[in-house]
Amino acid sequence: MPSSDPDSQGTRPLRRRVDTQPQPVQPRADRPRFDRPPPAGNDWYGAPPGHSGPQGYTPPQGYSAPPGYAAPPPVQQPPYQPWAPPPPPRGPHPPPQGPVPSGRRGRRGRRERPGRRPRRRLLVRVARVVAVLAVVQVLTVLSLRWIDPPTTAFMAANPGGSIQQSVPVEHISRNFLAAVIAHEDAALPYREGAFEWGELWVRAQAHLMGEEDPAGSTIPQQVAKNMFLNQELSAWRKAIEAPLSMEMAALIDDRRMLELYVNYAQFGPTIYGVCAAGWYYFDSPPAELSAAQAVQLVGLLPSPGHVQRAPGGGLDFEVDDGMGWLSRSHVINAQNRVPAWLDRLGFQPVEDVGITGLASEQPPSDDDCSSAPEEITELIEAEGTG
Numbered sequence: 001m002p003s004s005d006p007d008s009q010g011t012r013p014l015r016r017r018v019d020t021q022p023q024p025v026q027p028r029a030d031r032p033r034f035d036r037p038p039p040a041g042n043d044w045y046g047a048p049p050g051h052s053g054p055q056g057y058t059p060p061q062g063y064s065a066p067p068g069y070a071a072p073p074p075v076q077q078p079p080y081q082p083w084a085p086p087p088p089p090r091g092p093h094p095p096p097q098g099p100v101p102s103g104r105r106g107r108r109g110r111r112e113r114p115g116r117r118p119r120r121r122l123l124v125r126v127a128r129v130v131a132v133l134a135v136v137q138v139l140t141v142l143s144l145r146w147i148d149p150p151t152t153a154f155m156a157a158n159p160g161g162s163i164q165q166s167v168p169v170e171h172i173s174r175n176f177l178a179a180v181i182a183h184e185d186a187a188l189p190y191r192e193g194a195f196e197w198g199e200l201w202v203r204a205q206a207h208l209m210g211e212e213d214p215a216g217s218t219i220p221q222q223v224a225k226n227m228f229l230n231q232e233l234s235a236w237r238k239a240i241e242a243p244l245s246m247e248m249a250a251l252i253d254d255r256r257m258l259e260l261y262v263n264y265a266q267f268g269p270t271i272y273g274v275c276a277a278g279w280y281y282f283d284s285p286p287a288e289l290s291a292a293q294a295v296q297l298v299g300l301l302p303s304p305g306h307v308q309r310a311p312g313g314g315l316d317f318e319v320d321d322g323m324g325w326l327s328r329s330h331v332i333n334a335q336n337r338v339p340a341w342l343d344r345l346g347f348q349p350v351e352d353v354g355i356t357g358l359a360s361e362q363p364p365s366d367d368d369c370s371s372a373p374e375e376i377t378e379l380i381e382a383e384g385t386g
Contacts, residue, residue, distance in 0.1 A: 142251050144227070144260060152264055154226040155272055163280075163376060164272035167369040169259035169355055170362045172274055172286045174347045176294035180262060181349045182341040183298040183334055185219040188254055189352035194220035194245035204238070216302075219261050221245040226264045255354035266304040267297060270379075275369035279376045283313050285369055287359035291342060299334030303327045309385045316385075 148166040155162040169177070181188055187196075195218045217225070224245040229237055249257070267277035274286045274297070282293050289297070296315060300307060306323040310316035315331065317324030364370065380386045 138247070138251075141248055144248070145252055145256055148263065149227070152227050153229055154231065154266070155264070157230040158270065160270050162272050163270055163276045163373065163379065164264065165275045165369060165373045166263045166273065167275045167286055167367060168365070169255065169262070170357070171359050171365070171368040172262060173289040173294060173359050174350055174355075175291040175342070176274060176286065176289045176297065177258065177262070177350045177353075177355065178342055178345070178347050179291070179294040179298045179334075179338050180219075180258070180301075181353070182338050182345070184216070184222070184261075184301065186341075186349070188219050188258065189349050191218075194218060194224075194249035195242070200242065208235075217241075218245070220249045220257055222265070223257055223260050224248055226266075227260075253354065258353055258355075265301060267300050268307060269305050271304070276373060276376055278369075279372040280309055280379065281313065281315060283372070285371075287362075287368065287370070291339065295334050295338045296331055298338065299331030300327060302330045309380065309383060311385045313385075 151162070151164075155164065221241055224241050225237075228244060229241060252260075263273045263275070265274075266272050267274075268280065271277050271280050274289075277297055277300075278284045278286045278289055278293075281297070282289070284293065300315075303326045306317065306319050306321060306325075306327040308316050308319055317328040362368070
């Protein structure tokens with residue numbers, strides 16, 4: 001078999017002759033030339049058939065406008081401004097016009113609802129006012145740890161006026177302090193907080209059913225009432241008194257709480273505090289009150305408005321309103337209960353509160369109430385019971 005190159009013989013008839021020299025392309029007269037600058041007016045493709053086109057342009061030969069064809073007016077190009085002013089800045093999206101469609105709304109839809117923003121502003125203002133009042137109230141309660149207020153809300157609500165003078169608790173008879181703890185709040189030195197929740201619930205149920213209070217208010221609750229509330233016996237006052245007393249018990253220690261109580265508790269129609277009460281009823285400074293005198297004074301605490309000074313000193317229940325029997329009954333109840341408590345515990349509850357020593361052992365001071373207040377002296381002279 002003869003040997004031959006298949007590529008040189010078998011495919012020769014299929015090969016195409018390729019010219020190595022490029023052939024020039026003849027441009028058609030009816031097409032624009034892209035290798036030339038554009039005609040004047042930026043018209044790259046020329047005008048439609050039958051239109052004269054921009055200046056310097058001639059339609060291709062052989063073209064004619066169709067019948068009824070009207071050439072459009074020439075396009076007016078704006079003048080070229082190399083330093084054109086920048087576009088105006090884009091502002092926020094304008095609020096939607098018209099009613100908001102019902103259905104699901106996004107956050108923007110909820111914010112843009114008519115009337116929602118004024119209500120939110122009102123709520124913010126109310127919240128700020130409440131926050132400021134809360135801060136002021138906390139600072140007021142905190143200041144009671146060191147400051148003796150000149151008056152209280154309970155005293156200001158008395159239409160007959162009030163006579164009161166504060167005295168440090170160290171200058172008060174231990175007989176009186178022990179009697180107050182035994183009669184009003186025996187758990188004061190040993191309780192955490194202002195009250196026990198179980199006792200508060202029992203008292204609330206008794207109040208709602210119109211029954212007698214089985215336990216009575218604790219000393220922190222009474223201090224809260226004397227300082228910030230009034231004499232009204234209502235459910236709303238009790239509701240305010242409970243959290244207020246909790247706040248006071250958290251910010252004020254038991255020693256100061258007892259001191260505030262004995263200085264602002266009511267002992268007569270216009271008598272407030274142990275200093276005024278000791279001089280008004282017994283012509284005695286608070287440091288020298290005996291156990292019997294202390295028991296009579298604490299017996300006046302539940303009902304102090306129906307008693308007056310007896311001629312020469314003491315308690316007189318023959319008052320004009322005819323309600324002296326109520327105050328007398330409370331005093332008799334105290335005389336039956338408190339002395340046995342004092343004999344059993346002595347001054348130990350007073351020491352557990354944080355008050356040590358005796359009043360007679362304290363050095364004299366300007367505020368020890370060693371002399372009768374002028375208002376008490378004037379009241380005794382006006383009543384003629386000196």
